[in-house]
Amino acid sequence: MPAxxxxxxxxxxxxxxxxxxxxxxxxxxxxxxxxxxxxAACVRCGECVGFGCPVDARAGAHNTVILLALKTGLCRLVSxxxxxxVLVDGTGRATGAVVRDMDTGARVExxxxxxxxxxxxxxxxxLLLASATDKAPEGLGNRSGQVGRHLQGHNYxxxxxxxxxxxxxxxxxxxxIATCDYMHDLGGDVVGGGVLxxx
Numbered sequence: 001m002p003a004x005x006x007x008x009x010x011x012x013x014x015x016x017x018x019x020x021x022x023x024x025x026x027x028x029x030x031x032x033x034x035x036x037x038x039x040a041a042c043v044r045c046g047e048c049v050g051f052g053c054p055v056d057a058r059a060g061a062h063n064t065v066i067l068l069a070l071k072t073g074l075c076r077l078v079s080x081x082x083x084x085x086v087l088v089d090g091t092g093r094a095t096g097a098v099v100r101d102m103d104t105g106a107r108v109e110x111x112x113x114x115x116x117x118x119x120x121x122x123x124x125x126x127l128l129l130a131s132a133t134d135k136a137p138e139g140l141g142n143r144s145g146q147v148g149r150h151l152q153g154h155n156y157x158x159x160x161x162x163x164x165x166x167x168x169x170x171x172x173x174x175x176x177i178a179t180c181d182y183m184h185d186l187g188g189d190v191v192g193g194g195v196l197x198x199x
Contacts, residue, residue, distance in 0.1 A: 001032065001033045001034060001036070002028070002033050002034075003026030004023040004031075004033055004042060004172075004173060004176060005044075005171075006176065006177075007168075007169055007171045007176050008166070008167055008168065008171075009167050009168050009169070009170040009176070009177075009198055010162055010176040010177035010198065011166045012163070013177050013198055014177060017177075017179055022074055022179045022181050023179055023180075024177050024178065024179050025054075025177070025178065025179075025180075026176065026177065027175050027176060027177065027197055028176045029048070029058075029173055029175070030058060030059040030060075031048070031053070031057045031058040031059060031173060032057040032058075032059070033064055037064075039055075039056045039057060039059075039063060040055040040056060040057050041055075042055070042057040042058075042172065042173055043055050043057070043172075044171045044172040044173060045172050045173075046171065046172030046173060046174055047172065048172060048174045049174050049175075049199065054114065055120075061118070077101065078099075078110075080101065080102050080103055081099040081101055081102060081104055081108070082099060082100050082102060083097050083098070083099050083127055083158060084097075084098045084099060084100055084107070084117070084127075084130060084139055085097065085098045085127065085130045085131040086115055086117070086127060086131040087109065087111075087131075088131070088133060088136075088140065092135055092136065092140075093131075093132075094112075094114075094115035094140075095111060095115070096109060096111040096112045096115065097109075097110050097112070097115060098110075098111050107172065115116070118191070118192075121151050122148075122151060123192055125147050125148035125151070126148070128140045128141050128142060128147050128148075129142065154194065154199075157179065174199060175197045175198055175199050176198060177197065178195050178196060178197035178198075179195070179196050179197075180195055181196075182194060182195075182196060183195065
């Protein structure tokens with residue numbers, strides 16, 4: 001989808017970036033800039049960071065893939081349970097999971113033809129490590145001992161400026177311009193880097 005229209009703030013930041021010879025571009029936000037799949041286009045309210053989308057324009061598993069899966073009739077959504085380990089057969093193929101009912105504490109084995117781990121970097125690694133077997137004593141997929149290692153958090157560093165004229169037009173969705181010029185290849189022994197964006 002096309003990017004959202006530029007904001008006044010992004011226009012000011014773009015001029016500053018050009019003066020510093022930094023490349024800039026719009027930020028992929030996983031939100032509809034036009035109606036799609038029964039969900040509205042973004043109304044530019046600016047509530048994206050930390051709040052639910054009032055018009056359902058922002059994409060998430062809750063309004064995309066889960067709904068599509070449920071429409072097939074081949075899956076069932078169960079809430080109030082926490083995955084504790086992945087079950088595998090003798091060949092190492094995933095066959096289900098052990099889940100815990102958070103209300104009763106009961107453990108339940110759920111069998112499936114396919115298992116998808118999509119619990120984010122930390123919880124996916126936790127599940128793989130918690131699913132050790134005789135054939136995978138260090139956890140599933142962890143022959144190298146690297147599952148869960150080298151995870152990185154991300155730090156936010158802020159900067160503010162003062163302007164004589166208004167530079168904020170209060171149009172969302174929030175972050176609207178970024179440079180990736182400091183992402184990698186910082187030279188020498190420098191480790192790190194990241195995206196610079198308005199938030």
